[in-house]
Amino acid sequence: MIHRIKELESASLELDPSPGVRKQVRKEVIAYTEDFLKTLDRAKAFVSSADKGIALLESPVSEHPIPISDALNLLRKNVDTPGLNPASGGHLGYIPGGGLYFSALGDYMADISNRYAGYYFASPGAVRLENMLLRWVAQVVGYPSEAAGNLSSGGSIANLIAIVTAREAKGIKARTIEKGVIYLTVHAHHCIRKAIRIAGLEESVIRLVGLDDQYRMDASALEAQITTDRLEGLNPWLVIASAGTTDTGAIDPLEKISGIAKEHNLWFHIDAAYGGFFMLCPEGKQKLKGIELSDSVVLDPHKGLFLPYGLGLVLVKNGKDLHRAHQYSASYLQDAVGVHEDELSPADLSPELTKHFRGLRLWLPLKLHGLKPFRAAIEEKMLLARYFRQELLKIGFETGLEPELSVVIYRYIPKKRKGLTLEEINSFNEKLVQEIQADGRVFISSTILNGQFTIRFACLSFRTHIKTVNLLLKLLKEKSKMLDKG
Numbered sequence: 001m002i003h004r005i006k007e008l009e010s011a012s013l014e015l016d017p018s019p020g021v022r023k024q025v026r027k028e029v030i031a032y033t034e035d036f037l038k039t040l041d042r043a044k045a046f047v048s049s050a051d052k053g054i055a056l057l058e059s060p061v062s063e064h065p066i067p068i069s070d071a072l073n074l075l076r077k078n079v080d081t082p083g084l085n086p087a088s089g090g091h092l093g094y095i096p097g098g099g100l101y102f103s104a105l106g107d108y109m110a111d112i113s114n115r116y117a118g119y120y121f122a123s124p125g126a127v128r129l130e131n132m133l134l135r136w137v138a139q140v141v142g143y144p145s146e147a148a149g150n151l152s153s154g155g156s157i158a159n160l161i162a163i164v165t166a167r168e169a170k171g172i173k174a175r176t177i178e179k180g181v182i183y184l185t186v187h188a189h190h191c192i193r194k195a196i197r198i199a200g201l202e203e204s205v206i207r208l209v210g211l212d213d214q215y216r217m218d219a220s221a222l223e224a225q226i227t228t229d230r231l232e233g234l235n236p237w238l239v240i241a242s243a244g245t246t247d248t249g250a251i252d253p254l255e256k257i258s259g260i261a262k263e264h265n266l267w268f269h270i271d272a273a274y275g276g277f278f279m280l281c282p283e284g285k286q287k288l289k290g291i292e293l294s295d296s297v298v299l300d301p302h303k304g305l306f307l308p309y310g311l312g313l314v315l316v317k318n319g320k321d322l323h324r325a326h327q328y329s330a331s332y333l334q335d336a337v338g339v340h341e342d343e344l345s346p347a348d349l350s351p352e353l354t355k356h357f358r359g360l361r362l363w364l365p366l367k368l369h370g371l372k373p374f375r376a377a378i379e380e381k382m383l384l385a386r387y388f389r390q391e392l393l394k395i396g397f398e399t400g401l402e403p404e405l406s407v408v409i410y411r412y413i414p415k416k417r418k419g420l421t422l423e424e425i426n427s428f429n430e431k432l433v434q435e436i437q438a439d440g441r442v443f444i445s446s447t448i449l450n451g452q453f454t455i456r457f458a459c460l461s462f463r464t465h466i467k468t469v470n471l472l473l474k475l476l477k478e479k480s481k482m483l484d485k486g
């Protein structure tokens with residue numbers, strides 16, 4: 001047996017590369033990432049390729065190691081080229097992503113030390129750091145010190161955690177689900193509907209509250225519906241508002257909704273995954289007034305704080321509700337739990353047990369940059385959106401109202417031919433989006449509003465500056481003219 005153990009040991013030692021091997025591999029990885037960053041300015045925001053990375057499948061997982069250079073070639077060709085490039089400032093579709101460099105270094109360090117960020121007992125420093133970040137966001141939002149939160153992998157999971165917390169706090173049980181009513185609008189992010197299903201609440205009555213002319217929840221319609229539902233013997237218990245919808249960037253009337261929720265004893269949740277961090281600039285803070293009145297809120301640092309994908313967060317005003325909904329224990333954890341602790345453990349506040357130390361990817365850029373450039377970048381996005389809309393009007397596009405945050409909705413009504421049907425106008429705009437996507441230097445996306453095919457400009461990448469916006473304007477002008485000629 002000892003012989004076999006030694007044999008296995010020498011084979012498994014490969015898993016712990018020597019300093020020399022580490023250095024060589026690291027050098028190539030750094031060269032690769034430096035090349036990626038240095039050419040990013042010229043790289044396309046969208047590449048439609050026929051093979052879509054299929055060559056990856058020709059190199060299956062096997063007994064045979066490959067050199068790092070081969071691995072990097074596979075990645076360059078098959079992963080980092082085809083499709084959308086979320087690191088590009090030219091990404092102006094959906095809700096753009098980020099990719100702060102110092103976050104990558106934070107992940108690197110978190111992965112090397114592999115601190116166990118699930119329990120305070122195991123890594124008091126890591127848990128303290130994460131809770132400190134959550135307290136900072138709570139302060140930005142205007143939540144009291146009893147609030148608690150969790151750093152999640154993204155906004156979808158964060159919304160799920162909030163909805164489960166609300167369900168538990170309101171005592172919703174299987175036998176009462178059917179009489180329970182949840183209120184939201186058709187513009188609530190689809191992950192909310194997904195979370196409702198995952199949380200076992202799909203058999204509730206789901207009321208899609210009407211919108212006002214700016215695509216915001218109509219608060220008086222909400223109130224009227226709650227009153228009607230009460231009279232019918234139903235149990236209204238949850239209202240979900242959006243602070244920055246994905247479709248149009250609209251902010252629901254938070255203060256009014258809060259008043260209604262209080263009066264009728266509903267849990268008030270806000271999905272601010274996209275819009276929340278606009279609070280870092282004075283105008284955004286003004287626009288998001290009332291966010292502090294909610295019972296729970298979700299923000300996405302991998303959107304509004306420009307982090308690479310993999311970080312959302314949820315805050316619950318009464319931290320005890322979050323704890324009650326997620327705390328569990330097991331006998332093999334007897335050394336880690338139950339002792340008096342001055343920090344709550346993430347494992348007691350989310351479905352996760354073993355958890356990546358994801359706080360470091362947020363802490364490092366915040367500490368190394370300070371807040372000033374974050375505030376500047378978020379305000380810049382708001383102004384770029386306003387600038388874009390103003391310039392669009394000059395080149396003959398029809399737009400929605402002044403953008404609330406950094407999403408602009410618009411479409412082109414062809415000028416050359418008169419009496420076009422809605423379908424013809426829609427298909428014109430669809431072709432326009434396809435033309436821009438085929439060019440690939442910038443990426444834009446679209447939605448349907450009141451049956452109208454509507455193009456969206458969503459500005460949230462820290463790498464998007466006025467140069468990119470001017471390029472999009474130029475492309476829109478050229479392509480719309482070209483298509484209008486027929």
Ligand SMILES: *Cc1c(COP(=O)(O)O)cnc(C)c1O
Pocket residue numbers: 095153154155156157189191242244245246271272273274275300312
């Ligand atoms: C992006 C987004 C979500 C979903 O968050 P993920 O991080 O993609 O899981 C939810 N709501 C809104 C408003 C969003 O913009």
